[in-house]
Amino acid sequence: xxxxxxxxxxxxxxxxxxxxxxxxxxxxxxxxxxxxxxxISERIHEKGLDANGAKIGNYDTKPIYVNxxxxxxxxxxxxxxxxxxxxxxxxxxxxxxxxxxxxEFKTQVGKNIGSVNxxxxxxxxxxxxxxxxxxxxxxxxxxxxxxxRARFFETKKYNKTIWGVTESEGEIINEIVNNAVNDAIS
Numbered sequence: 001x002x003x004x005x006x007x008x009x010x011x012x013x014x015x016x017x018x019x020x021x022x023x024x025x026x027x028x029x030x031x032x033x034x035x036x037x038x039x040i041s042e043r044i045h046e047k048g049l050d051a052n053g054a055k056i057g058n059y060d061t062k063p064i065y066v067n068x069x070x071x072x073x074x075x076x077x078x079x080x081x082x083x084x085x086x087x088x089x090x091x092x093x094x095x096x097x098x099x100x101x102x103x104e105f106k107t108q109v110g111k112n113i114g115s116v117n118x119x120x121x122x123x124x125x126x127x128x129x130x131x132x133x134x135x136x137x138x139x140x141x142x143x144x145x146x147x148x149r150a151r152f153f154e155t156k157k158y159n160k161t162i163w164g165v166t167e168s169e170g171e172i173i174n175e176i177v178n179n180a181v182n183d184a185i186s
Contacts, residue, residue, distance in 0.1 A: 017185060063098060
């Protein structure tokens with residue numbers, strides 16, 4: 001006759017999984033969100049990649065004028081012809097002309113990586129954080145204006161998912177969850 005404690009073992013595992021489902025899943029979600037915050041921020045704001053791992057986009061090269069008082073880094077004012085004062089009035093220019101558009105401006109202020117990285121002042125990246133929700137935890141912004149800007153980039157300007165999870169990030173998430181579940185039932 002063979003005897004086994006399989007019923008006790010399965011009962012213990014079942015109880016641990018029930019406790020995990022009722023209590024610990026929020027801790028797992030917090031661990032996932034905390035772990036992925038830096039990974040997703042680096043992909044977007046340093047590498048300029050969307051949720052498919054492709055370039056977010058390219059900066060516009062249409063000529064623009066930028067006021068240095070509204071920029072993250074100061075630069076001298078200058079007109080289209082390189083003059084610092086208007087010929088007609090002798091008054092100084094209040095803006096700088098960038099013949100290469102926003103692409104040239106981003107280069108001038110040291111924030112151009114060759115493609116869109118959604119990083120000018122650093123505000124969007126710095127405020128991307130773990131946020132508690134009624135169902136657990138996620139990533140986002142407490143500041144509604146920054147959230148609206150992120151939505152604008154995804155739905156209007158670039159028309160693609162940027163702050164989603166890439167396939168490789170999904171694998172990291174699965175590994176975190178699997179380790180947490182294994183720890184919980186062992």
